[in-house]
Amino acid sequence: MTYEFKWSVLWAQPHLTWLIDGLLTTLRLASISWCIAVLLGIVFGAMRTVPFRPVRAVATAYVEFFRNVPLLVWLFFWYFGAPEAFPEPVRQWFIHHGIEFWSAVAGISVYHGARFAEVIRAGIQAIPRTQLEAGLSSGLSVVATYRLIIIPIALRLIVPPATNESLNLLKNTSLAMTIGVAELTFAARQIETYTAKAVEALTSAALIYLVLCLSISSVMNWLEGKFAIPGLIARGTRAEH
Amino acid sequence: MKRFGLALILALIILSFAASAPAQTQSTLEKIKNSEVFTIGVRNASPPFSFINKQNERAGFSNDLAELIHKGIEKKLGKQVKMGMKETSPATRIALLTSMSVDLITETMTDTRPRRDSVDFSLTYFVTGADFIVKKGSPIEGVKDIAGKRIGTQQGSTNERILREKYTQAQLVTMPDQAAAFMALQQGKLDAYCNDAIQLWGLKYKSANPDQWVVVGEWISYEPYGFAMRKNDSDFRAVVNNALMEAIEGGEYFKIYEKWFGTKSDVPYPMTQAFKSFLLNQVVPK
Numbered sequence: 001m002t003y004e005f006k007w008s009v010l011w012a013q014p015h016l017t018w019l020i021d022g023l024l025t026t027l028r029l030a031s032i033s034w035c036i037a038v039l040l041g042i043v044f045g046a047m048r049t050v051p052f053r054p055v056r057a058v059a060t061a062y063v064e065f066f067r068n069v070p071l072l073v074w075l076f077f078w079y080f081g082a083p084e085a086f087p088e089p090v091r092q093w094f095i096h097h098g099i100e101f102w103s104a105v106a107g108i109s110v111y112h113g114a115r116f117a118e119v120i121r122a123g124i125q126a127i128p129r130t131q132l133e134a135g136l137s138s139g140l141s142v143v144a145t146y147r148l149i150i151i152p153i154a155l156r157l158i159v160p161p162a163t164n165e166s167l168n169l170l171k172n173t174s175l176a177m178t179i180g181v182a183e184l185t186f187a188a189r190q191i192e193t194y195t196a197k198a199v200e201a202l203t204s205a206a207l208i209y210l211v212l213c214l215s216i217s218s219v220m221n222w223l224e225g226k227f228a229i230p231g232l233i234a235r236g237t238r239a240e241h
Numbered sequence: 242m243k244r245f246g247l248a249l250i251l252a253l254i255i256l257s258f259a260a261s262a263p264a265q266t267q268s269t270l271e272k273i274k275n276s277e278v279f280t281i282g283v284r285n286a287s288p289p290f291s292f293i294n295k296q297n298e299r300a301g302f303s304n305d306l307a308e309l310i311h312k313g314i315e316k317k318l319g320k321q322v323k324m325g326m327k328e329t330s331p332a333t334r335i336a337l338l339t340s341m342s343v344d345l346i347t348e349t350m351t352d353t354r355p356r357r358d359s360v361d362f363s364l365t366y367f368v369t370g371a372d373f374i375v376k377k378g379s380p381i382e383g384v385k386d387i388a389g390k391r392i393g394t395q396q397g398s399t400n401e402r403i404l405r406e407k408y409t410q411a412q413l414v415t416m417p418d419q420a421a422a423f424m425a426l427q428q429g430k431l432d433a434y435c436n437d438a439i440q441l442w443g444l445k446y447k448s449a450n451p452d453q454w455v456v457v458g459e460w461i462s463y464e465p466y467g468f469a470m471r472k473n474d475s476d477f478r479a480v481v482n483n484a485l486m487e488a489i490e491g492g493e494y495f496k497i498y499e500k501w502f503g504t505k506s507d508v509p510y511p512m513t514q515a516f517k518s519f520l521l522n523q524v525v526p527k
Contacts, residue, residue, distance in 0.1 A: 080424060080425075080428065083428075083430075084428060091429075095391070095429070095430055096391075099430060100414065177417065178417055178421070179421075180414045180415055180416050180417075180421075180425075182415065186396075186415070189332055189396060189397070190396065190397075190415075192332070192336075193331060193332050193335075193396060193397030194355070194402065195355075196335045196336075196339075196356070196358065196359035196360075198335075198336045206252070207252065210248060210252055214248055
């Protein structure tokens with residue numbers, strides 16, 4: 001009854017192809033969702049700090065609504081619920097163009113968009129109010145002050161928490177398997193169910209996620225150093241890596 | 242890159258612990274005797290084999306047979322033990338079995354040769370084959386019509402494997418469980434859902450509007466169901482098989498069959514003469 005290890009199941013075909021396809025799907029899902037989430041985060045994060053109450057209220061509603069429901073529930077909503085509201089031709093088009101994948105993109109990006117918005121709001125609020133006042137008094141509009149001064153500084157401030165959020169987003173793509181997206185975790189489970197080699201299959205997925213996440217945090221660290229504005233932000237020595 | 246290396250080394254250390262985990266040496270009968278619990282692996286939505294009924298109780302054909310095996314175990318051990326139930330799925334059941342969380346998988350597991358590398362099976366207690374369920378009026382009448390269509394399957398099932406390997410023209414959508422797959426079919430997100438015929442009949446009769454669903458096609462596979470247990474535990478296996486043989490010989494098996502698949506049941510599925518002979522032939526002399 002001892003468990004026998006058989007690591008070769010990972011590179012035996014078709015298992016290797018499944019893992020590679022799964023990895024590519026995970027990367028595609030994560031990168032598309034990340035771009036949308038960051039965009040939503042910047043827009044709503046900035047809106048939460050502007051000096052007009054109705055705009056702030058809209059942004060607050062978005063953030064509180066989307067971040068306070070578990071991502072898994074959102075995925076079911078975007079797959080089983082939301083498409084039913086579309087007109088039939090649109091719905092059919094989605095069904096025949098990867099509805100599982102795009103529902104996952106919608107769920108992950110909107111949920112993480114709300115979380116990114118909070119990170120960006122924190123970044124903006126860390127900038128002294130005098131910066132906004134200085135911008136306005138030099139003749140810039142509110143939008144121009146945000147675009148040219150506030151957001152560029154805020155984006156630099158938030159690199160560490162944004163890295164955290166990005167890693168969460170990448171790892172959360174694994175939930176997409178519950179709505180039939182054949183991503184990396186799905187591929188590992190698939191190998192497991194075909195071979196009953198659970199430890200090998202799940203270890204391979206764990207190591208791939210680990211390498212992906214470490215790569216992302218290395219890149220983010222490099223970006224942080226590269227785009228630092230000398231003298232603007234008081235900082236200790238660079239993070240050890 | 243120091244951090245990268247450190248994290249990887251840490252991962253490898255954790256892995257080597259997993260690799261050196263102590264082997265289980267306790268036999269299943271010893272385990273049941275000591276813990277006084279016989280745990281079976283069940284399902285919540287595989288009617289009429291293993292499911293949660295309208296009274297919110299675990300029930301089904303497999304459950305009733307497991308009850309007979311439970312009695313056989315008590316007789317063998319000479320003491321009363323409880324029967325525990327744990328929810329399993331095709332993706333988790335083998336792991337739950339090998340980790341000693343359950344002692345017998347009693348839902349709807351097809352006996353296959355690759356699976357016999359990891360688990361042992363009891364006698365065959367039911368025989369079915371894969372079919373498709375479609376909405377009434379669908380152009381799909383069988384496996385010949387599935388090219389380019391969105392066909393749902395359940396991850397880790399034998400049907401999924403057959404479709405993936407032999408019928409590559411279909412566009413497979415693999416769902417984690419039956420409930421999700423049937424929901425997607427109802428919403429038109431799938432053109433058909435493939436599973437063992439008997440389970441599709443169960444789904445059809447359990448759905449809100451049974452007339453709306455049709456089970457179509459010739460069986461594209463042969464699915465003999467067996468109860469799965471840990472490998473190389475022949476004493477336990479003998480207890481399970483003897484209980485089944487006694488049930489077939491003594492007629493309890495046929496009563497239970499009538500209860501779940503008879504003309505008055507929810508899923509009428511009359512027993513063929515061939516299957517009856519097959520069952521009786523599995524019984525070895527006393």
